[in-house]
Each structure stands twice: as structure tokens, then as C-alpha cells.
Amino acid sequence: MRNxxxxxxxxxxxxxxxxxxxxxxxxxxxxxxxxxxxxxxxxVGWCGLYTVLGLNTCKKT
Numbered sequence: 001m002r003n004x005x006x007x008x009x010x011x012x013x014x015x016x017x018x019x020x021x022x023x024x025x026x027x028x029x030x031x032x033x034x035x036x037x038x039x040x041x042x043x044v045g046w047c048g049l050y051t052v053l054g055l056n057t058c059k060k061t
Contacts, residue, residue, distance in 0.1 A: 002045040005057035012042030 004012070019035025022028070041047045050056065 002058050003050045003056045004041060004045050004047050005059060008057045009042045009045055012038040016040075016042060 016035040016037070016039025019032050020039065022032030022035070023030065024032075045058075047055075
């Protein structure tokens with residue numbers, strides 16, 4: 001069951017890729033791997049934190 005809307009998913013993928021790129025370019029810090037989390041939630045369309053908080057950014061059909 002998805003709870004992440006279209007715009008939210010796009011932003012998560014962009015932010016995730018930007019953070020992961022920090023591992024290879026720029027400060028080359030391992031903290032960039034935290035970008036895997038928003039990338040995966042953006043690709044899958046489900047966020048565990050949204051479930052806990054009762055949030056849903058998907059349009060109702």
C-alpha cells in the first residue's frame with residue numbers, strides 16, 4: 001500500500017541521488033549513504049515513518 005505521492009516520490013529520488021553523489025564527488029563523506037533511504041522510499045512509494053505518523057501524500061482515488 002503506497003503512502004507517498006507523486007511529487008513526494010520525485011523529490012525523494014532527487015534528494016537521495018544528490019546525497020549519494022556526495023560519497024563520490026565533493027566532500028566524499030560516508031554520510032552521503034544516508035541518501036539510500038529517501039531513494040528507496042521514493043522508488044517503492046511507501047514510507048514507514050509516514051505510516052507511524054498517519055500521513056499519506058497519495059491522491060485518493
